Amino acid sequence: MDEYEEVRGDIKPIGDAVRVSCNPGESIIHHFNAFEARGVSYRLEDAILVSPDDPYENMKPSVAIIKDISATQDGRITVTGQRFYRLEVAVNKNGEKWESSESRELFYSFDKTEFLANFVMHKCRVHFIPPNKEIPCAKDQPGFIVRKIYDSKYKKLTELVDTCYDDSKQLEINLLLEKTIANAPKSH
Known part of the structure; x- marks a missing residue:
């Protein structure tokens, strides 16, 4: 059995x-670019459910973009x-609660959340749509x-194209918008 293979x-x-870290008083943590679960590979920057x-609790699955994958020596x-x-x-x-005419809408945030890899259900698609563009047909x-960014601390929404963010956050938003444009179906 591989040193990092999770039992479950x-x-x-x-x-x-790709790097190693250690939290004070804890064991060494190894960070990776990808992991495999139930025969499917997941990489950094994949959108997942x-x-x-x-x-x-009868809650819907949450959506996240993978930013880090880590393994402890005990296999977690x-x-x-x-x-x-x-x-x-x-x-x-x-x-x-915020209102929307679009049932597929999510709000992007700069919040990070951590969870065990076995909670990952599957990959999903997320399209970042600027306010001047029409929402594509499902x-x-x-x-x-995604058309807006949610600030959970101040409980407010801003447009994707607002320029009130620091450079690194603005670059992140721009890359997500560009990725959506690049993956959009080409009209004939």
Whole structure:
């Protein structure tokens, strides 16, 4: 059995560790660019569906972009994801939920969340749509859509193209927009 092979669900990192870290008082943690779960490989920057912590709570899966994959020496594989918020979870300053005419809409955030790799259900598609563009038909571009960014600390929404972010966050948003444009179906 591989040193990092997770006992539950045949989950294991792919390739060599790209870096090593250590939290104070804890064991060494190896970081990877990819992992395999149930025969499917997942890489950094993949959009994924994540099962709820408690499957009996009747919650929908969450959505995240993989930002880090780590393995401890005891075989536990953890994923850190950039979190998306569903409309029914994100609230404004008054505690009210945001409205949308689009059922596929998610809000992007700069929040990170950590979970065990066995909570990853499968890959999904997320399209970043600037406000001046029409929302694509689900038949032509299946998957979730993002038009706004949610700030969970201040409980406010901003447009994807607002320029109020620091350079690294603005670059991240620009790359996500470019990726959507590059993957859009070409009209004939």
